[in-house]
Amino acid sequence: MRHRHLTRRRLIRLLEAGEVSGVIDHVAACEQCAALLESDGDLSSPIQRALSNAVAPPRDLVDRMLVSVADRVRRQESIAVFADLFSIGWQTSKLFVDPTTHPIPEGDA
């Protein structure tokens, strides 16, 4: 199949027979057959419209997403702020209790 160009009919027969990976391999190496696939098969407008309706989002999707995404982002930011504050507190307390922390020499103070 690799060195023979596919006719539309043969292409359809191969795909109907489940030879998808064989067709993909051939098309990857054959510009002419790739162009045939690309040029063929635009959906008719009624089908395209029905397809578009089938996957259309609810009318209020964007409004609800604006609220829920902003809310989740803010919650994550709050957690990050809390973690930072905790970290600062922890580091500060370590300065007071860490035995390896040396006092500043009197001359430098």
Place this chain on the structure above:
Amino acid sequence: MEISAATEHRDQTSDQYVDDELVGRLVAECSKPLYGMAVSIVRDHALAEDIVQETLVKAWQAFPTFRGDASLVTWVLRIGHNTAISALRRIREDVQDPASLPVQPYNGPEERVVDRMAVEAVWSALDHVDPLSRSMLILRDVEGLSYGEVEEITGASPASVKTRLFRARRNLADILRDWR
């Protein structure tokens, strides 16, 4: 606000800053294509919304790494595709009945019935198409993205995208012959 300016602003004001404008832009530009792609993969209305939300939060977190090689929508859709595929793996056996999916938009009482029937027919036809090919179909034929963008989002090769799209369109057109 330009993307680069938004990044700069966020860097300057530390990680504790919530850029409402960035969140707004991500939601406004990406929610609809994300939803269409997600619902085509998982076929569950509620789960598709969860995937949209999850993806937008991930995109916000990863935004400082966005280099602008692809468009913002393509970059977010790539994150969304991975999120939807992971979700599909988790819920594979428990998908919603496609007939219960919402039909939108409605233009009038007469068109409502026709649209509803068409949508049900489309979902039955999509049963015969694998999730990866379904997502390619939505990205290319509903969202109008280029073949290159579809490759980038799905991580598939050019040959795979063209072959899968050809097969999916044929399946759909064969099954929905009456709707042509």
